[in-house]
Amino acid sequence: MIRLDVSAAGFAADFAALVDARREADxxxxxxxxxxxxxxxxxxxxxxxxxxxxxxxxxxxxxxxxxxxxxxxxxxxxxxxxxxxxxxxxxxxxxxxxxxxxxxxxxxxxxxxxxxxxxxxxxxxxxxxxxxxxxxxxxxxxxxxxxxxxxxxxxxxxxxxxxxxxxxxxxxxxxxxxxxxxxxxxxxxxxxxxxxxxxxxxxxxxxxxxxxxxxxxxxxxxxxxxxxxxxxAGPSEIVVVADGQNDPAWIAADLLSQAEHDPTSQSILFTDDAGFGDAVAKAVDDQIAQLATGQVARASWDANGAIVIVPTLSDAMPLVDRLAPEHLELAVGDPEPLFRAVRHAGSVFLGRYTPEAVGDYVAGPNHVLPTGRRARFASGLSVLDYMKRTSFLGLDAAALARIGPAAVTLAGAEGLPAHARSVAIRLDAPGNGAA
Amino acid sequence: MIRLDVSAAGFAADFAALVDARREADxxxxxxxxxxxxxxxxxxxxxxxxxxxxxxxxxxxxxxxxxxxxxxxxxxxxxxxxxxxxxxxxxxxxxxxxxxxxxxxxxxxxxxxxxxxxxxxxxxxxxxxxxxxxxxxxxxxxxxxxxxxxxxxxxxxxxxxxxxxxxxxxxxxxxxxxxxxxxxxxxxxxxxxxxxxxxxxxxxxxxxxxxxxxxxxxxxxxxxxxxxxxxxAGPSEIVVVADGQNDPAWIAADLLSQAEHDPTSQSILFTDDAGFGDAVAKAVDDQIAQLATGQVARASWDANGAIVIVPTLSDAMPLVDRLAPEHLELAVGDPEPLFRAVRHAGSVFLGRYTPEAVGDYVAGPNHVLPTGRRARFASGLSVLDYMKRTSFLGLDAAALARIGPAAVTLAGAEGLPAHARSVAIRLDAPGNGAA
Missing domain, CATH: 3.40.50.1980 (Nitrogenase molybdenum iron protein domain)
Known part of the structure; x- marks a missing residue:
């Protein structure tokens, strides 16, 4: 686990290394x-x-x-x-x-x-x-x-x-x-x-x-x-944004729920309370000792875990966006202002009573989510992944008379005479009501 | 160009070869x-x-x-x-x-x-x-x-x-x-x-x-x-389903509007009128001679073009579905019954006055469409390709008390104790109104 502080010298480089770290196949x-x-x-x-x-x-x-x-x-x-x-x-x-x-x-x-x-x-x-x-x-x-x-x-x-x-x-x-x-x-x-x-x-x-x-x-x-x-899909990851009003044991449990998946998993805490960060770190150590999956969780937390201290939780949000995390918990009393600042995330868990694991099983949204910063451009699994869309259009002679000439012009400009002809031949037809 | 007839011996194998033909990169x-x-x-x-x-x-x-x-x-x-x-x-x-x-x-x-x-x-x-x-x-x-x-x-x-x-x-x-x-x-x-x-x-x-x-x-x-x-994306393609009431020159123009793109492009006509098929083939030859892009169109038509004779146009539709064409024209007076039978196609062009080229330029739907049978699972380019979806959920203590225990049970069964604990620790909390 690494500790970072936004106000420390070298933060920008250290955080960039965290964002760019590759935990994927060779x-x-x-x-x-x-x-x-x-x-x-x-x-x-x-x-x-x-x-x-x-x-x-x-x-x-x-x-x-x-x-x-x-x-x-x-x-x-x-x-x-x-x-x-x-x-x-x-x-x-x-x-x-x-x-x-x-x-x-x-x-x-x-x-x-x-x-x-x-x-x-x-x-x-x-x-x-x-x-x-x-x-x-x-x-x-x-x-x-x-x-x-x-x-x-x-x-x-x-x-x-x-x-x-x-x-x-x-x-x-x-x-x-x-x-x-x-x-x-x-x-x-x-x-x-x-x-x-x-x-x-x-x-x-x-x-x-x-x-x-x-x-x-x-x-x-x-x-x-x-x-x-x-x-x-790559290794699983969670980012938790939490104020000092949380029970450190709850937040530690959430971080470990990702860490226990695999040694390559990643758990990151952002908090505005350095003392709370220390308490979570201690709770993580305490809980790992009791976990049947403790060895995996230990390896993940040691290699990829991070606690980042920010002046205010609002300051965390642009950093979170750069990580584009698979899972994002906003463990605060009123999560709405922070949630409005989120752009890149697979799934967001709002408030103190929404541990990520409830979404893994029973909440309803899909738990197959983009990892490895892919929430910048990808979405969780959905019904759309098993469907496809067929577009269609239909013109009559009058409609073709209205928009067809522009197609003829553009096809000509692109050097595609057969395209142009397939429209023009219909515009010129006897019986074309709009001719 | 090959000619196929559904009623001929060997049709199944010949059509399968057409479906499976690879025109893509090595x-x-x-x-x-x-x-x-x-x-x-x-x-x-x-x-x-x-x-x-x-x-x-x-x-x-x-x-x-x-x-x-x-x-x-x-x-x-x-x-x-x-x-x-x-x-x-x-x-x-x-x-x-x-x-x-x-x-x-x-x-x-x-x-x-x-x-x-x-x-x-x-x-x-x-x-x-x-x-x-x-x-x-x-x-x-x-x-x-x-x-x-x-x-x-x-x-x-x-x-x-x-x-x-x-x-x-x-x-x-x-x-x-x-x-x-x-x-x-x-x-x-x-x-x-x-x-x-x-x-x-x-x-x-x-x-x-x-x-x-x-x-x-x-x-x-x-x-x-x-x-x-x-x-x-692979080479472009068009399938035209046309009855004998069409002007052969119009349909030939449509087939050539794909053929002129590239020697690897493909144009296929299905018709229930063998004489009409012959007339289209002749019109294609006539028009190629007049095209500035005739050399490319000739190469495409000779190598990849096809005319398939079917007993009725309805018989064409399961065959069209196997091809899952990028572009599909239904050049008949009332295209609705045939259109209802289409499942796999990038874009469909309905009726005699809707040449595919009008969709390439000015109709409105996107002209970037799945090729090479990918309309079985893929869609044309859309606004969704430049967006992503973030799911979210929020529970209070009472909601977690209702659905959380099932998550604890499932996490336990999956051998993920930290997942279970992150939920259970909140269910057991003093002050959890639903405890």
Whole structure:
């Protein structure tokens, strides 16, 4: 953890280093992934099988390529009732929030008589990547599948690695609850390639979303354009802006809720109260000692944690904007003035009773959010990621007579005579009422 | 040009070949681009200067890195009045169509007392690539810059190569009309890299859009994630569905309006009237002979053109959906029944008096559209490409008491104790009104 003070000499350079620090994959990963994608594209299922044996330690020809939907249903039915109720609450709240993201179609005729519109439709098939092992999260299944369902995608295909063949019952339960159509027992870059290119066994999809390790993220990046993807995801991060009126233990818990994800995660506190900052630092140390995930949290906090002292919390906001954080908590009594100053952030958590983790599970907005300063240009996962828009227009002879001549002029100026002719030939036609 | 008939033996395989035909860049381009991006990232302006000398044949230190806005203004003022009026009509109609794309913010409190919302904001800076030489189109300037303006982007940076130092006055005029803030005299992958990474001279942007050759498209693809991009663009294409009641010369003109772009462009006609198909083929040959762009159009039509005979036009629609064309004309008297059957298309042109070219210039919808079957998952350029959404939520103690316990349960099940604690610590707090 580093401590920075806006009023200290060298702050500008130290803060710039924090903003520019790279915590992402290197070019070795890119090379490995390129080779895996090529193999799956050329050899299909045989390559997927070989990589699964190599990386996941099981042969899908023996363990089974698919997990049956009946097994998912059984996992859901077998859940502890409290856990099932929690999963259902999460599902219903996520569905309610995302239902309001469905875009409206347009269809109107303007003053020149030109019919103009846009019509949205769902993609036909979506692939959802769900990590295996430690990072197998049922909440991620809901956050990816529910928006696809709301969009109207007919075929939702889940891939999830099962290291040594072992499946995660919670993930299967979430798949059943959310309504996944196919589940394949594969993972890594090879699974993303199979979804994008298609194989004899697995029909290609149109969009691939979902979290994964550096190989999965790189595979999605390289396959962007072959399929649609949600975003290039990096390590998770949280920025907390807090005054001295907070309980230091609460804020420490929030910082640790990111730090426990991965050693590359990042947690940053901005406060106008240096004494409070010290108290939070102490509370972080105290809580880490009690955490089952303490080793990961310690590594993250030591390497990437920061406490930044600012003269007033308003002074923090331009700095926060430069970080463009995935998660931003405004832990103050009245968060509105600070919130108005936020421009670049994935998701904002307002007030003292809105810990980021409530948004990870049950609040409703998506927890798949832009990381690594990408909130400057990217948004969280939404229904729009599983839909596309077709624009349309319709002219009659009179409307074409009004705006067509300008198209002829511009096409001529651009040196595209066939463009010009395709309009002009209709303007000159006998029977063109406006001629 | 190939002729296919749905009722002929071998149609399925022939049509599948048409759908799967690749007309895109090879891996040599990818390797070259990777090297260029690395050089610009490491050496900045010096690399940009060297590549500009090599590829564009001028030294920007001598010819000038920037084109002054005053020069753009002068180019606009110097336009022929008819051309200026056409450009202004295009600008105003594009602005009017895109203004209605601005998304609405959300901010509401649900039945559990949870405040939920989403707030849209513009990216701070957008880079727009404008090709030089033959493909320097003022219409592309408008189609990229106007949506960014409508979104509220404060800094719009245009890059355009000036082969041998020569600038295109029409492009500068369009830049002035649309309100570009900076114009740089650079192009190719090196210009895209400069926009994405930033250099000493050129401040980095958040989003890069705009058409370009295979190197530019590949540079955008590789830089996706460092910046936002519009789409991976490939060769242009048109599908025309036409009955025998059309004038063959009109439909031939429409097919040629794509073919004249580039030898890799593609034009496909579906018709239920084999005699009409023959008449169109003859009209294409007749018109090519008269076109200044005839050589390019000939190459495109010969290599990639197709006429497909279907029993009824309804039978064409599932085939069209497999092609997911960038442009789709429905040249029939009443296009509505066919239009209802369209799912995957970039833009649809309805009826006999709506040639695709009218949409390229003056109708209003964007002419930057998904190519190469990407309309299955991608949309045309829009105001949304220059904006991003920040979700937010706010709970008080009572709301957290209602939904927080489910978050604690789920975090526990996922093995994330710090997530659970950050919620639980607030539920247990004295003074929590709902405890």
């Amino acid at each position: 070019s070795d990963v890119a090379r490995d992934v390129t080779a895996i994608l090529r193999a799956v594209r050329e050899e299909g299922d045989a390559a997927v099988r070989a990589f699964t044996e190599k990386f996941d330690g099981h042969d899908p020809d023996a363990t089974g390529w698919r997990i049956e939907l009946a097994d998912c249903r059984a996992a859901l039915d077998g859940l502890d009732p409290e856990l099932r109720a929690a999963l259902e609450l999460a599902h219903d709240r996520i569905a309610a929030y995302h239902a309001k993201q469905r875009p409206e179609d347009r269809d109107e005729v303007d003053a020149d008589g030109v019919r103009l519109g846009a019509r949205w439709s769902a993609v036909a098939a979506a692939g959802v990547y769900v990590p295996g092992g430690r990072a197998a999260y049922p909440s991620s299944v809901l956050m990816n599948v529910v928006p696809a369902k709301v969009a109207g995608v007919e075929r939702i295909v889940m891939v999830t690695p099962t290291p040594k063949g072992e499946v995660n019952q919670l993930v299967l339960a979430a798949a059943a609850l959310a309504g996944v159509d196919e589940v394949w027992r594969i993972g890594g870059a090879q699974a993303v390639a199979a979804l994008a290119y298609g194989t004899d066994r697995i029909k290609a999809v149109d969009v691939v979303t979902g979290p994964g390790n550096a190989w999965v993220a790189e595979a999605k990046r390289q396959l962007y354009g072959v399929v649609g993807i949600d975003m290039v | 891996s040599d381009v990818a390797r070259d681009v990777t090297a260029i991006l690395r050089a610009v990232r490491e050496e900045g302006d010096a690399a940009v200067r060297a590549f500009t000398e090599k590829f564009d044949g001028h030294d920007p230190d001598a010819t000038g890195w920037r084109i002054e806005l005053a020069d753009c203004r002068a180019a606009l003022d110097g336009l022929d009045p008819e051309l200026r009026a056409a450009l202004e009509l295009a600008h105003d109609r594009i602005a009017a169509y895109h203004a209605k794309q601005r998304p609405e913010d959300r901010d509401e409190v649900d039945a559990d007392g949870v405040r939920l919302g989403a707030r849209w904001s513009a990216v701070a800076a957008a880079g727009v690539y404008v090709p030089g030489g033959r493909a320097a189109y003022p219409s592309s300037v408008l189609m990229n810059v106007v949506p960014a303006k409508v979104a509220g982007v404060e800094r719009i940076v245009m890059v355009t190569p000036t082969p041998k130092g020569e600038v295109n006055q029409l492009v500068l005029a369009a830049a002035a009309l649309a309100g570009v803030d900076e114009v740089w005299r650079i192009g190719g992958a090196q210009a895209v890299a400069a926009l994405a990474y930033g250099t000493d001279r050129i401040k980095a942007v958040d989003v890069v859009t705009g058409p370009g050759n295979a190197w530019v498209a590949e540079a955008k693809r590789q830089l996706y994630g460092v910046v936002g991009i519009d789409m991976v």
